[in-house]
Amino acid sequence: MxxxxxxxxAGAVILVGTPAxxxxxxxxxxxxxxxxxxxxxxxxxxxxxxxxxxxxxxxxxxxxxxxxxxxxxxxxxxxxxxLRPAWPSGYLQWVPLVASRSETSLVIGAGRRTIVFDEDTDFVAWPLRQEEAIVFDADLVFGGYGIDADEWGWDDFQGRSVAGKILLVRSGEPPRASRSALQGGATRYGRWSYKVEQAQRAGAVGILLIHSAEAGVGPWSAVQATWGREVPQPERAGSHGMRFAAWITADVARRIVEATGMDYDLLMRRADVPGFRAIEQGARAAVDIRSRFRSFRTPNVVGVLxxxxxxxxxxxxxxxxxxxxxxxxxxxxxxxxxxxxxxxxxxxxxxxxxxxxxxxxxxxxxxxxxxxxxxxxxxxxxxxxxxxxxxxxxxxxxxxxxxxxxxxxxxxxxxxxxxxxxxxxxxxxxxxxxxxxxxxxxxxxxxxxxxxxxxxxxxxxxxxxxxxxxxxxxxxxxxxxxxxxxxxxxxxxxxxxxxxxxxxxxxxxxxxxxxxxxxxxxxxxANAPTLPNWLPTSEFGGLRRGAPAR
Structure with missing residues (x-):
């Protein structure tokens, strides 16, 4: 058999009933x-x-x-x-990276309350600048999902200035029913890196991402495995506009919000509704990150037919x-x-x-x-x-x-x-x-x-x-x-x-x-006379091949 x-x-036939x-x-x-x-x-x-x-x-x-x-x-x-080497020098394309290994202190002050959080258990943080010591404090702003999407008619900031502040942001995306224009499934707006980029564009100095296993990053142990160790980044990250990023557990987020006298569950529900606008949290975060850096090269491997x-x-x-x-x-x-x-x-x-x-x-x-x-x-x-x-x-x-x-x-x-x-x-x-x-x-x-x-x-x-x-x-x-x-x-x-x-x-x-x-x-x-193209209705439909990413 x-x-x-x-x-x-052998390419044997496997019958499938698919009238459509x-x-x-x-x-x-x-x-x-x-x-x-x-x-x-x-x-x-x-x-x-x-x-x-x-x-x-x-x-x-x-x-x-x-x-x-x-x-x-x-x-x-x-x-x-x-396969032919992709470059005269061979198959390897060297990519310069800078890896950081950090020890971080995160303290939140709200009114007369001071909360000290435990690294790794409560949060994992990494520097976005190549600075051995990042020490500062800043006000906290809850930025909902940190999304600005014209096609949804969605803007979590709506003119609220977050310059010089630390954003507290939900991971993932708002429920589909809340969006005015969504074709189904998750989108780029749910990516953690989009939220970091958006926070930087808004002028924030740091971001606290509220962990959710349903948002595509896996359980907390996966977050620890990825960011709670040496973190490689492109060399250009040394000129990043923001100073740090961190994942925090949902329990930590709740403790921060409730320390300010706000209702955590109500605040999260408000972020799910169109028209939400970033809210001053009435709390201040003190951040102390001490990092060691090493520069290294790591190769892409590319061959050509x-x-x-x-x-x-x-x-x-x-x-x-x-x-x-x-x-x-x-x-x-x-x-x-x-x-x-x-x-x-x-x-x-x-x-x-x-x-x-x-x-x-x-x-x-x-x-x-x-x-x-x-x-x-x-x-x-x-x-x-x-x-x-x-x-x-x-x-x-x-x-x-x-x-x-x-x-x-x-x-x-x-x-x-x-x-x-x-x-x-x-x-x-x-x-x-x-x-x-x-x-x-x-x-x-x-x-x-x-x-x-x-x-x-x-x-x-x-x-x-x-x-x-x-x-x-x-x-x-x-x-x-x-x-x-x-x-x-x-x-x-x-x-x-x-x-x-x-x-x-x-x-x-x-x-x-x-x-x-x-x-x-x-x-x-590889044998077609014409190139495939994005459909005009897709989010990439207006892009020209090779044009700078938006």
């Missing part, structure tokens, strides 16, 4: 050479995945032995596959996955290595599997294929930002970016989610590529927030259409909706923890479904 892996490799898909006008894709599809094998993915997720890699943190080892392993694989029309004006397709994770950190149940098996050894293993398959084509594609394993993806996508700033091919000729992030390690499904595809003309191509693999392209609304979750967002903000695949929800055996979502369980329990390891229940079969679909998408755009 053939295994599921064998069925995938059949009714759509079908698009003819560029035919993928059989040599490409035949080379996409589960054992190839599995070998890379197990190596990159092994304890030997020590969690692949940027600027560490394990991170450098992973980078050189990827470069060696690119060379073995015959030149197209047959490899000229300066030719287009290119980028396939991107970040290879870093959190290294060695706080122990959890006796394990201190943050292996990052799903996030994102799975994405890099899929990238290498695709590189092997596409390199096996007997003839070159018309346009260039660029394979990029980026660094510092866990640190606000700093490696992807460096790649976009100095790309190996002109950014205004990049057809699309195919991101590989947190691949489906939980088995085969009958459908697949193409996050971002519905917002651009990639959509029909992704739908047809999925159909050719006997998969339905599911409604992406439930996973829309993932568009802003990794490297693809860097390129989307620069006007380049992107797509990242997510696991579908229909079981392989009977096509019904699965009773449990393994992706949700992973993010709630294992993401950014030492337990993100390869489990016995995992398999490469679901990843191979994704890889085969993406091979078809990549090959099509």
């Amino acid at each position: 053939l295994s599921r892996s064998s069925l995938l490799t 898909v059949a009714q759509r006008e079908r698009l003819t894709l560029s035919e993928v050479p059989l040599a490409v599809l035949g080379t996409l094998r589960p054992e190839s993915f599995d070998a890379h995945w197990r190596f990159l997720a092994d304890d030997l890699m020590e969690g692949r943190a940027p600027g560490t032995r394990g991170g450098d080892l992973a980078a050189h392993y990827i470069a060696a694989q690119f060379e073995a596959l015959g 030149p197209g047959s029309e490899d000229t300066g004006a030719a287009s290119s397709v980028y396939l991107v996955a970040h290879y870093d994770h959190f290294g060695i950190g706080p122990s959890h149940e006796g394990d201190s290595i943050y292996n990052g098996a799903v996030d994102n050894a799975s994405g890099v293993a899929a990238l290498l599997t695709l590189a092997r398959g596409l390199a096996a084509a007997p003839n070159s594609a018309t346009h260039t294929l660029v394979f990029a394993a980026t660094t510092a993806g866990e640190y606000d996508m700093a490696g992807a930002a460096a790649l976009a700033a100095m790309p190996p091919t002109p950014l205004d000729h990049v057809a699309c970016v195919i991101a590989l992030h947190e691949m489906n390690a939980w088995g085969m499904t009958r459908d697949i989610i193409g996050v971002g595809a519905d917002l651009s003309t990639i959509g029909p191509v992704a739908r047809e590529a999925a159909r050719l693999e006997e998969l339905a392209l599911a409604d992406p609304a439930t996973a829309h927030g993932d568009l802003y979750d990794s490297d693809q967002f860097v390129f989307a903000r620069l006007g380049v259409p992107v797509v990242v695949l997510r696991r579908g929800q229909r079981a392989f055996d009977d096509g019904r909706l699965a009773s449990a979502d393994p992706v949700a369980l992973f993010r709630a329990v294992h993401r950014h923890r030492p337990t993100d390891e390869i489990a016995e229940s995992m398999s490469p079969d679901g990843v191979l479904q994704q890889v085969r679909v993406l091979a078809r998408v990549a090959w099509h755009f």
Whole structure:
């Protein structure tokens, strides 16, 4: 009897009852050479995945032995596959970062009350300037969600000056019913980094982000693992307009608000309603941050399959996955290595599997294929930002970016989610590529927030259409909706923890479904005469490729 892996490799038919898909006008894709599809094998993915997720890699943190080892392993694989180095100097693009390790004191004064909070237990903070000592005090302002979105008719500030003050801000976004114009799912306004950027634009000197596990950053332990240790940032962060940022627990936020005599629950409800305006908190925060800094370089790894029309004006397709994770950190149940098996050894293993398959084509594609394993993806996508700033091919000729992030390690499904595809003309191509693999392209609304979750967002903000695949929800055996979502369980329990390891229940079969679909998408755009574009109705529709991010 053939295994599921064998069925995938052979391209056997998996029947899916999807009348809606059949009714759509079908698009003819560029035919993928059989040599490409035949080379996409589960054992190839599995070998890379197990190596990159092994304890030997020590969690692949940027600027560490394990991170450098992973980078050189990827470069060696690119060379073995015959990929050309992206630059005359080789496969490595060095990204300068500055890492800070801090000890912080946070004291709040409200009326006659003084509250001293415990670092790590109550809050984690990091400097936004390269200053060994940041000592100051400032008034607190509750800024709701810290959002200014014209398309929603939403402005949490409404002229309230926060210059020279510290913002207290909710994580995530207001309820959908409160917004005047929302197409569904989470948006960029829920990202913590947007709130930091917005606070800086408003002139604040610091920001306290109220933690919520539902806002995409995971449980408090994940926040501690990310920011409660050495925090790498781009070198330019030394000139940041704000002085610091911090996560605080919801309990700390409640204690601060109630110390001023306000009703915490009522204040949070007010922030959910249109027309909210930032409120002076009647409290003052004293901040003392003592930091040690180290500068280091960490590489992106980039290889190229030149197209047959490899000229300066030719287009290119980028396939991107970040290879870093959190290294060695706080122990959890006796394990201190943050292996990052799903996030994102799975994405890099899929990238290498695709590189092997596409390199096996007997003839070159018309346009260039660029394979990029980026660094510092866990640190606000700093490696992807460096790649976009100095790309190996002109950014205004990049057809699309195919991101590989947190691949489906939980088995085969009958459908697949193409996050971002519905917002651009990639959509029909992704739908047809999925159909050719006997998969339905599911409604992406439930996973829309993932568009802003990794490297693809860097390129989307620069006007380049992107797509990242997510696991579908229909079981392989009977096509019904699965009773449990393994992706949700992973993010709630294992993401950014030492337990993100390869489990016995995992398999490469679901990843191979994704890889085969993406091979078809990549090959099509690598041979297409025109570039895909964002739809005018999408939030990126008004952007020109390569224009500065807004």
